[in-house]
Amino acid sequence: MKLIHFMNQFPDEESCELFIKSYRKKSGIYCKKCEKVTHHYWFSGAKFFECRQCRRRSSLKSGTVMENSKLPLQVWMLAFMFISATKKGVSCLEFKRQLGLSRYETAFRLMHKIRAAMGRRDSLYLLKDMVEYDEGYIEVATKKLVKNQLKRGKGSQRQAQVAVAAESTPLEDSESGKKTRVCGYFKMEVIDKVDSEHVNCFIRQNTDGDVILFTDKNTAYANLEKVVNTHFTVTAGKEETNDTLRWVHKAISNLKRNLLGTYHMVTFKYLQNYLNEFVYKLNRRYFGEKLFERLIIASIHPYVH
Ligand SMILES: [Zn+2]
Known part of the structure; x- marks a missing residue:
């Protein structure tokens, strides 16, 4: 409006x-x-x-x-x-x-x-069908930094791990044969640790359980087949990864730019709320x-x- x-x-x-x-x-x-x-x-x-x-x-x-x-x-x-x-x-x-x-x-x-x-x-929404997953590392200000910054500029920062998942459907142009991926809903959540327990928990809570999941080959993903229908892995760093995990990586880099550009001191305590706003708007990008x-x-x- x-x-x-x-x-x-x-x-x-x-x-x-x-x-x-x-x-x-x-x-x-x-x-x-x-x-x-x-x-x-x-x-x-x-x-x-x-x-x-x-x-x-x-x-x-x-x-x-x-x-x-x-x-x-x-x-x-x-x-x-x-x-x-x-x-x-x-x-x-x-x-x-x-x-x-x-x-x-x-x-x-x-x-x-x-x-x-x-x-x-x-x-209220759960991700369905085909889903990409990866983590992003976000720099957050510590309490000490906030205090220091008020006094004299820079201080130390810490990184928060953010679990990111996106619905992603592969499409193929019938004429050119060119393959692309179309994204749907996204999810982002601060997780304490990147290990099997936390990643499985995130996927279980945010997908309908019947998804086909794409990730890279991190050992933290070793037990993911227990919580999804099918789990495919791609080798990190290759062109294949860029294509298969295209939307989660794009969302992570946009998130970083957004946090840096608009908010100067995002603290760990409130990071989830900033993620909420970012994802809420991303999921409703065509609402105008x-x-x-x-x-x-x-x-x-x-x-x-
Ligand atoms: Zn009543």
């Missing part, structure tokens, strides 16, 4: 309330006491929903990423707009400035709540302006699986 459209559609708090209210009604309101989606009445004066079965009341924000936040709905809507409109992400400082927030911490927390919701949304509404849906139902 473009800023000009946003201003027309959400000029004040009331228009945001109406929008969120209708979205929540349309998609069903979850009652925490009944532990299911139930019919709710809306009380327009005091602005809350009431469960028809148990009379439990919930506010517009309750059960969403906005829960416990004192920020106006319009600020949240503006945050959804801003995050979905920026292809490469936006730095916290810029975000704070654009939203007119007074505190850096408020902006930081708001952004990470949305990123966490993006991750929860993507965790629909991304705004999709992000609202993901933020309104962050906990419903």
Whole structure:
């Protein structure tokens, strides 16, 4: 959504309330006491929903990423707009400035709540059919570095291991015979160690189990055939690898460029959230302006699986 459209559609708090209210009604309101989606009445004066079965009341924000936040709905809507409109992400400082927030911490927390919701949304999908897998090594700032950097520039960095998988279907042009690969959904997750246990766990949790998996010949992948349908390996460094693991490698190099270009100090603690945003946008790369509404849906139902 473009800023000009946003201003027309959400000029004040009331228009945001109406929008969120209708979205929540349309998609069903979850009652925490009944532990299911139930019919709710809306009380327009005091602005809350009431469960028809148990009379439990919930506010517009309750059960969403906005829960416990004192920020106006319009600020949240503006945050959804801003995050979905920026292809490469936006730095916290810029975000704070654009939203007119007074505190850096408020902006930081708001952004990470949305990123966490993006991750929860993507965790609903499992990779299918043919899948490429590899790891990327991402430089993250240590606490010491963050402290040092505030004082005098550079310090030491550490590397985090990120497991990366992508749906990847080989295609052959019927006329030229040229082979290519088309990518689908991606997954990225910080893992503690690159060994059989952690890699198997990542593949088990992120694929439907019936996939044909392509990796290089790392010994950490020795037991992967136990968790997938078929496991093929290619020799690292050869042209074959470039083709077979094309999309995971491309995603890793784009991720590195994205983190370096937009965010200067990504710490290990929050790396997964940055991955969430990167992958969420990558998986919805053809959504265009629909991304705004999709992000609202993901933020309104962050906990419903
Ligand atoms: Zn209820």
